Amino acid sequence: MDDKYAINKSEDEWRNELSPEEFHVLRRKGTERPFTGRYNLHFENGDYHCKACNAKLFESQNKFESGCGWPSFDQAVEGAIEYIRDTSHGMIRTETLCANCGSHLGHVFNDGPQETTGQRYCINSVSIGFNPEENQ
Numbered sequence: 001m002d003d004k005y006a007i008n009k010s011e012d013e014w015r016n017e018l019s020p021e022e023f024h025v026l027r028r029k030g031t032e033r034p035f036t037g038r039y040n041l042h043f044e045n046g047d048y049h050c051k052a053c054n055a056k057l058f059e060s061q062n063k064f065e066s067g068c069g070w071p072s073f074d075q076a077v078e079g080a081i082e083y084i085r086d087t088s089h090g091m092i093r094t095e096t097l098c099a100n101c102g103s104h105l106g107h108v109f110n111d112g113p114q115e116t117t118g119q120r121y122c123i124n125s126v127s128i129g130f131n132p133e134e135n136q
Contacts, residue, residue: 004102005100005101005102006100007052007100007101007102009101014026015027018051021126022051022127025124025126025127026103026104026105026126026127027103027104028104029095030104030124031106032070032124032125032126033069034069034070035069036125037069037071037124037125037126038125038126039071039123039125039128039130040069040070040071041065042063042071042130043063045060045061045132045133046060046131046132046133047130047131048060048071048123048128048129049129049131050098050100050101050105050128050129051126052098052101052103053098053100053101053103054129055080055098055101056080057076057077057080057098057105057123057128058073058075058076058077058080058121058123058128059075059077060133062074064112064113066112070106070122070123070124071122071123071124071125071128072122074112074113074116074118074119074120074121075116075117075119075121076096076121079099080098080099080100081096081097081098081105081108082097082098082099082102083096083097083108084097093107093109094107094109095107096121103127104124104127105123105127105128106122106123106124107121107122108120108121108122
């Protein structure tokens with residue numbers, strides 16, 4: 001367990017609460033295949049939250065179609081994301097984690113829409129859930 005996060009659970013607890021695919025992505029830093037995720041081409045109004053702890057991460061007005069095969073956002077909810085330098089796979093990237101529970105979400109890049117933030121949060125669908133606007 002990591003005391004730096006508000007939500008602290010053992011890996012066994014996470015494994016019991018998450019599906020095998022969710023555990024692989026959220027807790028083992030895996031990646032779903034591009035163009036397969038539930039939220040890749042999802043554009044309803046509402047909020048996207050962490051699948052592990054339900055913390056609000058993104059709002060639908062910040063989602064855009066980037067063509068990369070994963071849900072893309074140009075901005076996160078303030079304070080919701082932790083940023084970690086990732087040098088795996090021979091690349092230098094910025095990993096995004098849920099700041100509430102430390103779960104892996106994806107990566108952020110500086111090739112997003114220039115008319116907004118210029119950022120592209122490339123997020124695994126399996127790491128997020130969606131709350132439609134009418135349920136808020």
